[in-house]
Amino acid sequence: MVIGMETLWTATSIDNNYKELNKDLDVDILIIGGGIAGLSIAYNLLDSRKKVVLLEANRVGSGVTSRTTGKITYLQGHYFDIYKRYGRYVAKKYLNSQKEAIQMLKRIIEDNKIKCDLAKVSSYLFIDDIKYLDRIKEEEDILKDIGCKVEKAKNFPNKKKFSYGIKVEDTYTFHPLKYLYGLKKIINKKIPIYEKSRVLNIEKKDNYYLATCNNGVIKAKKIIVASHYPYFIKPFFMPLKVTLEKSYISAFADKSYNYSAISIDKKSTSIRFYKDGDINYKIYLYGSCNTASEGNINERFLKLKREVNNYNYLWSNIDIMTGDFLPFMGEIADNLYIATGYNTWGMTNGVLAGKVISDLVMGYCNTYEELFNPKRKIYSNMLLAMVSSFKSYTTELIFHKKKWYNGKVSFSKVNGKDVAIYIDNIGRRHIVYSKCPHLKCNLVFNEEEKTWDCPCHGSRFDIDGYVISGPSNYNIVCNEDKCYNFSSDSYGEKQV
Numbered sequence: 001m002v003i004g005m006e007t008l009w010t011a012t013s014i015d016n017n018y019k020e021l022n023k024d025l026d027v028d029i030l031i032i033g034g035g036i037a038g039l040s041i042a043y044n045l046l047d048s049r050k051k052v053v054l055l056e057a058n059r060v061g062s063g064v065t066s067r068t069t070g071k072i073t074y075l076q077g078h079y080f081d082i083y084k085r086y087g088r089y090v091a092k093k094y095l096n097s098q099k100e101a102i103q104m105l106k107r108i109i110e111d112n113k114i115k116c117d118l119a120k121v122s123s124y125l126f127i128d129d130i131k132y133l134d135r136i137k138e139e140e141d142i143l144k145d146i147g148c149k150v151e152k153a154k155n156f157p158n159k160k161k162f163s164y165g166i167k168v169e170d171t172y173t174f175h176p177l178k179y180l181y182g183l184k185k186i187i188n189k190k191i192p193i194y195e196k197s198r199v200l201n202i203e204k205k206d207n208y209y210l211a212t213c214n215n216g217v218i219k220a221k222k223i224i225v226a227s228h229y230p231y232f233i234k235p236f237f238m239p240l241k242v243t244l245e246k247s248y249i250s251a252f253a254d255k256s257y258n259y260s261a262i263s264i265d266k267k268s269t270s271i272r273f274y275k276d277g278d279i280n281y282k283i284y285l286y287g288s289c290n291t292a293s294e295g296n297i298n299e300r301f302l303k304l305k306r307e308v309n310n311y312n313y314l315w316s317n318i319d320i321m322t323g324d325f326l327p328f329m330g331e332i333a334d335n336l337y338i339a340t341g342y343n344t345w346g347m348t349n350g351v352l353a354g355k356v357i358s359d360l361v362m363g364y365c366n367t368y369e370e371l372f373n374p375k376r377k378i379y380s381n382m383l384l385a386m387v388s389s390f391k392s393y394t395t396e397l398i399f400h401k402k403k404w405y406n407g408k409v410s411f412s413k414v415n416g417k418d419v420a421i422y423i424d425n426i427g428r429r430h431i432v433y434s435k436c437p438h439l440k441c442n443l444v445f446n447e448e449e450k451t452w453d454c455p456c457h458g459s460r461f462d463i464d465g466y467v468i469s470g471p472s473n474y475n476i477v478c479n480e481d482k483c484y485n486f487s488s489d490s491y492g493e494k495q496v
């Protein structure tokens with residue numbers, strides 16, 4: 001059994017070679033983020049004759065993409081929502097975009113012979129709880145109406161029955177990290193990728209940007225932010241536009257089957273299989289929730305453990321929800337582009353971002369430019385985002401839920417700063433500043449993965465306070481005497 005930030009993907013792939021930025025650069029295009037979106041954009045710019053560079057704060061693939069379930073499918077359970085809001089034309093266009101993305105991904109894998117265990121599978125959408133019958137039938141009807149070949153199904157290939165289900169073909173699964181590592185090798189032949197190189201700040205000058213990193217300054221005519229949740233507030237005001245969905249995932253030895261599935265009832269499960277050597281793993285995701293209503297993380301993991309009995313890997317992951325179930329891909333300010341908000345479907349949408357964003361920065365038209373325009377207004381979501389953040393901010397502020405932690409976590413002050421102290425199994429004290437440097441939300445301890453998680457905007461820190469994923473760009477490191485002035489770490493200046 002693996003405890004901590006390890007996932008099935010990180011445990012079954014390796015990439016030892018990387019280089020860090022150690023100089024200033026002057027480029028045409030800077031891409032920030034080495035997940036599936038950032039690498040896809042770089043891939044599409046390989047023949048652009050532009051001077052391009054990609055910076056990754058940690059290691060390529062170390063973000064959300066290393067914690068996905070890696071299903072490559074257009075059966076996503078949201079077509080009826082899109083249809084309700086925007087009508088049939090948009091729902092159909094979104095379906096086409098997802099099918100195109102699957103073809104693009106397949107072509108990249110085949111053209112470059114990337115060994116990433118791509119497998120063709122049937123995709124199922126199902127419910128166990130009959131209360132959701134209308135919901136799944138609406139989805140089935142709209143899919144048929146927009147030209148999707150859908151079959152009714154009564155059970156999975158392993159004969160396990162569900163209350164109601166549909167299935168589609170021409171969908172896939174793969175190993176997301178093997179794919180990214182393969183893609184990185186190809187990109188690196190023409191475009192430098194610098195890892196452990198975090199962009200701390202971008203500053204607009206007359207006709208260029210200056211991006212300050214922990215180990216160099218980059219002058220760039222255009223910047224593409226593919227960092228999942230951008231670390232900056234202005235421009236774009238992301239915290240007002242999105243909510244976060246968190247899910248809990250397990251992988252355990254089981255028989256091998258050729259399908260993937262998601263349910264659209266209250267349990268919100270997801271299933272797929274992966275074979276590593278002699279072991280067949282079933283990957284089972286259970287209990288997705290908005291991070292603002294997540295509450296006790298340990299309780300969530302306990303529910304997952306009860307569902308699966310035994311497991312080899314256990315992890316959680318967060319994705320960004322846009323409210324209208326369409327991603328954000330496009331220009332948010334002069335020569336500043338963003339690719340994010342994949343509503344838990346980043347394997348297709350990350351690949352698609354590669355094409356959409358590269359077309360836009362090169363000045364070409366793209367058929368999805370309007371549909372995914374990040375400047376479109378989604379008012380209902382703005383309200384939901386504000387309420388969610390406020391709720392998680394105040395709930396944690398008021399209760400500091402000590403009872404969640406079985407006495408292992410306590411809260412105190414060091415030099416007037418709020419700190420949290422976690423005592424590990426051998427009695428060592430781990431002290432951190434207990435507010436997220438991004439927007440000062442109170443952090444929640446995730447005992448299973450030994451991380452401090454922000455319920456407002458999704459930043460994560462390890463038990464000693466080092467940032468694992470953003471939007472925070474800064475650590476929350478403290479010792480018994482003081483919380484560090486952040487200029488003393490490698491991530492630049494920021495006072496707590």
Ligand SMILES: Cc1cc2nc3c(=O)[nH]c(=O)nc-3n(C[C@H](O)[C@H](O)[C@H](O)COP(=O)(O)OP(=O)(O)OC[C@H]3O[C@@H](n4cnc5c(N)ncnc54)[C@H](O)[C@@H]3O)c2cc1C
Binds near residue numbers: 349
């Ligand atoms: C539980 C769960 C299951 C999922 N399953 C599926 C699935 O089956 N199929 C599917 O299509 N999608 C799935 N998704 C969604 C998918 O995993 C994500 O949408 C996708 O991985 C996001 O990719 P990304 O490149 O935008 O982000 P990331 O992979 O997080 O990449 C962003 C990178 O930017 C880097 N970065 C951040 N800040 C900076 C900075 N300041 N400077 C430099 N670099 C920086 C990070 O370190 C990171 O490596 C799932 C999501 C969840 C939560």
